[in-house]
Amino acid sequence: xxxxxxxxxxxxxxxxxxxxxxxxxxxxxxxxxxxxxxxxxxxxxxxxxxxxxxxxxxxxxxxxxxxxxxxxxxxxxxxxxxxxxxxxxxxxxxxxxxxxxxxxxxxxxxxxxxxxxxxxxxxxxxxxxxxxxxxxxxxxxxxxxxxxxxxxxxxxxxxxxxxxxxxx
Numbered sequence: 001x002x003x004x005x006x007x008x009x010x011x012x013x014x015x016x017x018x019x020x021x022x023x024x025x026x027x028x029x030x031x032x033x034x035x036x037x038x039x040x041x042x043x044x045x046x047x048x049x050x051x052x053x054x055x056x057x058x059x060x061x062x063x064x065x066x067x068x069x070x071x072x073x074x075x076x077x078x079x080x081x082x083x084x085x086x087x088x089x090x091x092x093x094x095x096x097x098x099x100x101x102x103x104x105x106x107x108x109x110x111x112x113x114x115x116x117x118x119x120x121x122x123x124x125x126x127x128x129x130x131x132x133x134x135x136x137x138x139x140x141x142x143x144x145x146x147x148x149x150x151x152x153x154x155x156x157x158x159x160x161x162x163x164x165x166x167x168x
Contacts, residue, residue, distance in 0.1 A: 007065050009140040016060040016083045016094040017134055027057045037082050043075035056108045103130040127151035
């Protein structure tokens, strides 16, 4: 992946996954909104050196070079507000951490976690299915560990269970 190569590999990454694909018109609007947000992004009243992009018409990715300026507190809160505003405007959920996106015949598809587990139990998805690991925190991780086989993902531990072992 060639995205964000102008920033250090250790730059911090936040991935927000939409629960649906954006239309071409929406994607264009969102890309403009991301550019505008990043251009005004501040931490400790200083400009954040960063970038952002909409990838695969589904993932909003924000990146900050923290070598010179740490992003914390209010600056992170501003990213969450921005994503919530996008979610409200486009009627999508960016905060369902169990919603799972994966590659299927050259397309990125997504499912709620129960449906995802069901497709695994039906043999439609396998341990080799490439899933998106939105837990990566750096550009280096984005480049090497964002798209991984299901067998190497956090979702694999739930794949063969009938009932989830976690509580909300």
